[in-house]
Amino acid sequence: MRLQFVLAEIGSGLRRNLSMVVSVILVTFVSLTFVGAAGMLQLQINQMKGYWYDKVQVAIFLCSDGSTAAGCASGPATPEQQDNLARLLESPAVAQYVNDFQFESKDDAYKHFKEQFSNSPIVDSVTPDQLPASFRINMKDPEKYQIISETFSSQAGVETVIDQRQLLERLFSVMNAASLVAVSVAGVMIVCAILLIATTIRLSAFSRRRETGIMRLVGASKMVIQLPFILEGVIAAVIGAALASGTLWAVAHFFLGGYLSKQYPDTAFISAGQTLILAPALIGLGVLLAGVSSLLTLRRYLRV
Amino acid sequence: MIRFENVTKVYDQKARPALDSINLEIDRGEFAFLVGASGSGKSTFLRLVLKEDRASSGAVYVAGQNVANISSWRVPRLRRGIGVVFQDFRLLPQKTVFANVAFAMQVIGKSRSVIRDTVPEVLKTVGLEGKENRLPHELSGGEQQRVAIARAVVNRPGILLADEPTGNLDPTTSMGIMGVLDKINQNGTTVVMATHDDDIVNEMRKRVVELRNGVIIRDEAKALYTSMIPVVGQSRRLRDASGREESPSAVTTRSEARAEARAAGEGQL
Numbered sequence: 001m002r003l004q005f006v007l008a009e010i011g012s013g014l015r016r017n018l019s020m021v022v023s024v025i026l027v028t029f030v031s032l033t034f035v036g037a038a039g040m041l042q043l044q045i046n047q048m049k050g051y052w053y054d055k056v057q058v059a060i061f062l063c064s065d066g067s068t069a070a071g072c073a074s075g076p077a078t079p080e081q082q083d084n085l086a087r088l089l090e091s092p093a094v095a096q097y098v099n100d101f102q103f104e105s106k107d108d109a110y111k112h113f114k115e116q117f118s119n120s121p122i123v124d125s126v127t128p129d130q131l132p133a134s135f136r137i138n139m140k141d142p143e144k145y146q147i148i149s150e151t152f153s154s155q156a157g158v159e160t161v162i163d164q165r166q167l168l169e170r171l172f173s174v175m176n177a178a179s180l181v182a183v184s185v186a187g188v189m190i191v192c193a194i195l196l197i198a199t200t201i202r203l204s205a206f207s208r209r210r211e212t213g214i215m216r217l218v219g220a221s222k223m224v225i226q227l228p229f230i231l232e233g234v235i236a237a238v239i240g241a242a243l244a245s246g247t248l249w250a251v252a253h254f255f256l257g258g259y260l261s262k263q264y265p266d267t268a269f270i271s272a273g274q275t276l277i278l279a280p281a282l283i284g285l286g287v288l289l290a291g292v293s294s295l296l297t298l299r300r301y302l303r304v
Numbered sequence: 305m306i307r308f309e310n311v312t313k314v315y316d317q318k319a320r321p322a323l324d325s326i327n328l329e330i331d332r333g334e335f336a337f338l339v340g341a342s343g344s345g346k347s348t349f350l351r352l353v354l355k356e357d358r359a360s361s362g363a364v365y366v367a368g369q370n371v372a373n374i375s376s377w378r379v380p381r382l383r384r385g386i387g388v389v390f391q392d393f394r395l396l397p398q399k400t401v402f403a404n405v406a407f408a409m410q411v412i413g414k415s416r417s418v419i420r421d422t423v424p425e426v427l428k429t430v431g432l433e434g435k436e437n438r439l440p441h442e443l444s445g446g447e448q449q450r451v452a453i454a455r456a457v458v459n460r461p462g463i464l465l466a467d468e469p470t471g472n473l474d475p476t477t478s479m480g481i482m483g484v485l486d487k488i489n490q491n492g493t494t495v496v497m498a499t500h501d502d503d504i505v506n507e508m509r510k511r512v513v514e515l516r517n518g519v520i521i522r523d524e525a526k527a528l529y530t531s532m533i534p535v536v537g538q539s540r541r542l543r544d545a546s547g548r549e550e551s552p553s554a555v556t557t558r559s560e561a562r563a564e565a566r567a568a569g570e571g572q573l
Contacts, residue, residue: 005411
């Protein structure tokens with residue numbers, strides 16, 4: 001009975017305050033979309049880092065069938081050349097700079113490639129033969145990249161030595177800056193949303209002061225009096241958060257998946273499904289900010 | 305049922321207290337009028353009983369419990385034991401008579417079947433049978449006040465506080481309302497009614513507590529609205545004995561007071 005009563009109260013409150021409720025929905029929608037955009041950029045950065053990024057700094061790619069580099073004139077790297085390189089990595093001259101290293105075979109390379117590019121059409125046209133085997137090196141001091149590069153570039157069977165971090169870090173710094181901007185905009189919008197929710201709850205409490213006054217007099221508990229107001233704000237915020245989640249999904253699905261991934265087939269993009277892990281966080285954030293701001297407002301404007 | 309021990313209430317440190325060292329006891333099942341001019345402290349008295357305000361000093365006991373010791377989350381339970389009726393009825397305009405009364409039960413979580421059984425019964429007690437589905441604006445003032453009374457007593461409180469319940473009603477309707485309140489009192493509910501309505505007080509012949517400037521200046525059983533000899537500190541039995549003799553002279557005092565008020569009004573014009 002009490003639940004039914006509370007629900008009926010919420011319904012009448014939402015109807016009476018419709019324009020304010022719509023504005024709360026829109027403001028939470030916009031603010032949470034910005035929060036979600038920042039989250040999406042971070043997801044995208046993780047996606048681009050791939051399997052090795054956080055584990056190693058330097059990759060020594062071995063010659064494969066299609067290699068055109070000068071060192072690969074004699075064809076793909078042989079198992080002997082591979083053993084030589086492994087021995088060289090373990091030799092004292094080099095080992096002092098190396099924490100540890102791993103060998104990535106063509107099959108391993110294919111497996112990691114498939115993971116990273118799972119959302120991209122390119123994955124179907126690649127076979128393990130096309131991908132080079134490589135040594136992945138975790139440096140004691142990443143700044144000593146030059147030493148490794150000089151030592152190994154001239155070795156037989158080595159196609160190229162690259163510092164992967166350097167390649168990606170510039171791009172990541174741009175993306176991180178973009179997420180910072182998104183978070184700042186989101187911060188301003190969230191303040192806006194909190195104030196708007198507070199105003200809405202205040203108006204709602206004012207327009208229903210007769211009811212709440214009677215409820216107080218007949219001994220309704222604090223919860224029964226306050227809950228409809230709090231839920232009113234929370235429901236509006238949840239709708240806003242759901243809209244924001246839907247927007248992020250649509251951006252990932254139509255823009256990243258449908259457009260960008262065709263323009264840049266060699267870049268790994270997040271899938272639309274991955275953005276959905278942001279939805280619970282956005283809804284949780286919406287509930288939290290609506291709940292807290294309406295609770296604080298009620299403490300000031302609704303006597304119980 | 306209600307006991308005030310040396311209660312003082314100060315709203316503004318600079319002004320005189322709204323209530324000044326009040327000692328008063330109202331027993332279970334009693335019917336008491338609280339009379340006095342505006343600002344004499346009647347409403348403050350009622351607010352203190354409801355714990356709407358905290359006494360500046362002294363102790364207020366309701367149903368044997370010192371209200372100062374009731375924690376804020378248990379105040380609703382205190383208020384469930386007290387029904388309140390106001391001069392302006394305070395009905396919900398968009399709800400029917402039935403829904404207005406049922407509202408008081410819904411918000412404290414009574415089941416639907418209990419509500420269906422209890423509300424018509426209470427409406428019958430206040431004389432509103434057959435008007436369950438009317439809206440407040442379709443009722444006369446007296447009927448609206450009956451709805452308000454029904455709402456106040458539907459949860460069977462031990463105490464009914466009425467703050468000038470007949471202030472907006474004509475004398476005949478007022479007497480009808482008093483009949484309802486008397487009936488509720490007969491059923492064992494303690495009734496405290498603040499009023500300006502001298503006819504009603506004189507007609508009912510119940511206990512009268514008169515306040516002036518926050519002080520009790522009279523506390524008489526079976527008394528009239530005004531008394532010839534305002535006495536303080538005299539034992540109640542003595543006043544009971546003198547009550548009967550007072551009545552004729554009290555009437556004269558009242559008409560004199562009215563003449564005076566008229567004169568004062570003309571003077572102002």
